[in-house]
Amino acid sequence: MTRKIVVVGGGAAGMGAAGGAKAVDPQCAVTVYTGFDDVAYSPCGIPYVHGKEIDSFERLFLASKQAYVDAGIDVRYNADVTRVDVNRKVVEVAGQGEVPWDTLVLATGFNYADPGVPGGDLGGLYYVKNIREAMEWDKVLDTVRSAVVVEASPLGVEMVTALAHRGIETHLVDPSPWPMSEIADPDIMAPVEESWSELGVTTHFNTTLKAFRGDGQVRAVQTSDGEINADLAVICTHKEPNNALGVAAGLNIGSTGGFIVDERMATSAPGVFAAGDCTEIPNGLTGVPLQGLTGSHAYAQGKTAGINAAGGSRAYSAVYVPWGTAAGKWIIGGASLGETTATALGIPYVVGSAEGISRARYYPGVKPVKVKLLAEPGSLRLLGAQMVGGEGIKERADFLAVAIKFGLTLHDLAHMENVYSPAIGALNEPIVVAAQSGIDGLRKG
Amino acid sequence: MTRKIVVVGGGAAGMGAAGGAKAVDPQCAVTVYTGFDDVAYSPCGIPYVHGKEIDSFERLFLASKQAYVDAGIDVRYNADVTRVDVNRKVVEVAGQGEVPWDTLVLATGFNYADPGVPGGDLGGLYYVKNIREAMEWDKVLDTVRSAVVVEASPLGVEMVTALAHRGIETHLVDPSPWPMSEIADPDIMAPVEESWSELGVTTHFNTTLKAFRGDGQVRAVQTSDGEINADLAVICTHKEPNNALGVAAGLNIGSTGGFIVDERMATSAPGVFAAGDCTEIPNGLTGVPLQGLTGSHAYAQGKTAGINAAGGSRAYSAVYVPWGTAAGKWIIGGASLGETTATALGIPYVVGSAEGISRARYYPGVKPVKVKLLAEPGSLRLLGAQMVGGEGIKERADFLAVAIKFGLTLHDLAHMENVYSPAIGALNEPIVVAAQSGIDGLRKG
Structure with a gap:
């Protein structure tokens, strides 16, 4: 009988899983559900289009939709999976009812942490993620004079650089003493801060976000250190695992909120695998679970999950990042x-x-x-x-x-x-x- | 008593040895003898000045003569060592008589293999080595219309590229089927050959050098495949270990002609060390002795030899190149x-x-x-x-x-x-x- 594999999520992990599964068992039926219009583009490239290093969003598309059809991978666009039942082995797809699976790969990615301050519903708050939205925001950037980047995460660092390259008056607000403080040491970031200064960026470290202010549209960002006028705020908060579907289905999650997986990327439920930003993986040195790694980690984890979901055998090791x-x-x-x-x-x-x-x-x-x-x-x-x-x-x-x-x-x-x-x-x-x-x-x- | 260390040779190995010795025993007397006007320049940079990637030979000098004086290293320029006596522990310096040593480092480098064909005494045959000579040859290059590079050694490959960049009609003559055939595979070199072709280079592979022709000055290069008109021939033959001093002193040499050294870079004679192109080092995988490695190998070997010559202890391992x-x-x-x-x-x-x-x-x-x-x-x-x-x-x-x-x-x-x-x-x-x-x-x- 044809093995039915359902993949939830069309990012690097999901598409890696679909490809990995097809490579092991070309006869298996792989269906990928994504809530978006597209798969197989590079979200990591978005800041560089905003910064004008790359001249068009079209360049970020890595494969055509037809390429997946040709590969025998059935991608369902704008199709939200609303429920996972690990006992009956079905997912529920909005407007389409239940879809059965023999094995399931959850590649549901991340959500930006809610800044948790007043004004979060104003216009002009940009969460960098979906390419179609990024195309719209890029037009907005042409009209923006002053922007605040909220948090000096890796994305925040890239967006500060991009907005400054674009000639926008750019502010960075971060509660830590230096950028990317969870990853990088201050001596490493000092030259970066210096070059931002040359580009006209104003940094606000040791500074807490208090509120977004405006009249429907954001006009200022209030911080522990005063108010910054801004037409735009780019929210680059921590990436939290998008674990809701799996949590509701009873999957075990770890200290980061990511799904706990074994070296086959199998979750606590039989036949259910997970990969990418919705999982956590131990650091090989410390054993400390890590979540929100890079696109190449997501892709490799997805491939591993897909291979195992299709009856193959591949191990994913602890990471050294x-x-x-x-x-x-x-x-x-x-x-x-x-x-x-x-x-x-x-x-x-x-x-x-x-x-x-x-x-x-x-x-x-x-x-x-x-x-x-x-x-x-x-x-x-x-x-x-x-x-x-x-x-x-x-x-x-x-x-x-x-x-x-x-x-x-x-x-x-x-x-x-x-x-x-x-x-x-x-x-x-x-x-x-x-x-x-x-x-x-x-x-x- | 002050330890007397003599270093023969002012290249990367010799200067590495001098520095290594001083680092271990700042009180030791280190004297470096070189037959040339300079030490501490980068001969590896010469092709790139000829090719106009680097604008001046002055840039290739890495340290001033005063810097060695300040470091307590006594460099004797234009001072040829003519004999080594390992029993009496002296070297003989041309015009200066005997100089005693407690330990000796031979860093005598290489000589290009003699092409061994008629016409080797003509003008217009350029052996790339000494920077003062290179400065003179660089003026000659302004007048050269057509040049032949003899052998596609690593230097030959660099010189072909340099001469072509300079707009000189460049020919390469090599007995092998592709360039750098002792190191690189043909599929790796194919794109290089293609880019040479775009630069107007004519390659003559599977072609043996027969003679240099001319009237005092080279005018043509005769090969197994016909004659090539040329105002200049750059001789990039194999680098043979310059072992004459050591051989005359009775040091053991290996299959490559390089001095055999142990992991301390000690030769077969007590108190005598050797480093750089005059030595041979086994490949760590195959045990096959290798000679004529890179400048960074020479420098590291020299440092090891100098440290041990000064009473310190450092090991140099087999190489993976x-x-x-x-x-x-x-x-x-x-x-x-x-x-x-x-x-x-x-x-x-x-x-x-x-x-x-x-x-x-x-x-x-x-x-x-x-x-x-x-x-x-x-x-x-x-x-x-x-x-x-x-x-x-x-x-x-x-x-x-x-x-x-x-x-x-x-x-x-x-x-x-x-x-x-x-x-x-x-x-x-x-x-x-x-x-x-x-x-x-x-x-x-």
Whole structure:
């Protein structure tokens, strides 16, 4: 009999699941339900269209609707799943009644945390998510003189940069002392803040949002530090797992609110898998569950869920979370722990850091590359990395996440070989110098 | 008593040794002898000045002569060491007599292999090495209409690109079927050859050099495939270890002609160390001794030799040789074995490859990144990598060399996490896709 697989959600996790399932069992019937008009576009690209780095939203579409038809994946657009019954193995689709499944993949994504202040129903509050809405908001941006970005989350950092690039008077309001404080250390973010300042951005740190003010339309943002005039507020609050369907169905959720899954991405209900921002995954070092990872995590989790939902076998491991993004005129990135997170978790560490360069110092296009490494005292096993620079940050972050996973030490990194060729790499690789400085620091200390 | 350390050679290995020694024992007397006018410039940058990517030779100088004086390193310029006596522990310096040492570091570098054809004494034959000579040759290049590069070594590849960028009619003569055939596979070099063709370069592969013709000055290069008119020939033959001093002193040399050293970079003679292109180092996978590695290898080896020569303790390990360079309009790179070298050594392998991209496909500046991975059949342990693309090649090569060293498998790489952020990385990391394709290929095969 044909295996019926239902996927709820058409983002990276959902479409990864659909593709993974079809790859394992080409005969299976895969139906994807999404509440939106589209699947297979890159929401991560939206800030860059707003910032005019990318010239059109059309470029963000990665595959045509026909491509999914051709792949035998039945995508139902504007189709909201309103209920999941894990005992009778059905979902209820708004206006369409019950749909049976043999296995189910929940890829319901996230919702932005409600700012929880008065004025949340005013016009001019922009939640960056859906591409059709983003197209409308992009027209609005042409008329905006002053905007407030609420919270310096990764999206907030990207949106501040985008709005500033667009020439809009941009304010950032965040309750922490520096941007992306849950991920990045202050020394890493300092050059970003400096470059924002050059772009005319006004930052308001240690500042709490109090209310949105206006007359139907937002006109000002009230904070613990006074009022900011604004035609637009971009809400970049924490991404909370969109777990309502699963919670109502009785699935177990963890401390982050994300569905608890095993290494097959199976939830607590038989035949029900989950992937992406609605799940939580432990950090491989600390065991601390993490939620709201990147699109590549969502896609890989979705693929794993889909493969297992279709009768295949794939494991998804604990994560070491390489991360990175453009921010101001810099690229920031890292993997696993920074000093801030290590301190918050009570994990002791030693530090090695270096301010290196990306090419020979005389070669055109050479950029700074600052690398900071955290290691376990004694063993010097790598615990995390934090970087800021001009190029090569993403590749180093990927590498260092693997180095953490496989237990490499500062000694291993201090002795690694590196490519030296003027146009592409400096004599001294910054990772090597950072590792050596960590070792030397211990000798002196 | 003050330890007397003599270093022969002022390149990356020699200056690395001097610095390493001073770091361990600041009181030691370090004297560096070089036959040239300068130390501490980047010879690797010379092709890029010729190619006008870098605007002046002055930029290639990395430290002033005063900087070495300040560091307590006594550099003797235009001072040729003519003899080493390992029993009496002296070197003989031309015109200065004998100089005693407690420990000695030989960092005598390389000589280009003699092309061994008639006409080798003509004018217009350029051996790229010394920066003062390069400055003179750069003036000559202004008058050159047609040039032949002899052999597609890494330097040859850089010089072909440089001369073509400079608008000189450029020919490349090489006995192999494709460029850099001892390091790179033909599929990796094909895009480079294509971009040379766009630049107007004429390549002559499977072609043997027969003679240089001219009347005091070279006018033509005779090959197995006919004669090429040329005002200049750039000789980019194999780098042979400059071992004469050490051989005369009775030091053991290996199959490459390089000095055999232990992990302290100690030669067969007590108190005598060697580093850089005059030594050979085993490949960590195959045990095959390698010679003529990169400037960063020379520097690290020199530092190790200097540290041990000054009474410190540092080990230098077998190498996995990440490599890379700009070539035509591409960047090429890799680590350890390619298909050509694996086949030549009789080492069985499976392949996984992918043609990926460096950023989101819609993001400005996105470039192709082709990754080919070689792995041991059965274990799928990584044996080597070969890449060609537009950016991020050097960082991936560094990573993959570490992955080989630490025994990572295609499975490990297929499951690695990667940064996805439109401006800096694609959803699918090419290394991951290549690893997965290698695994999938086995299932199908």
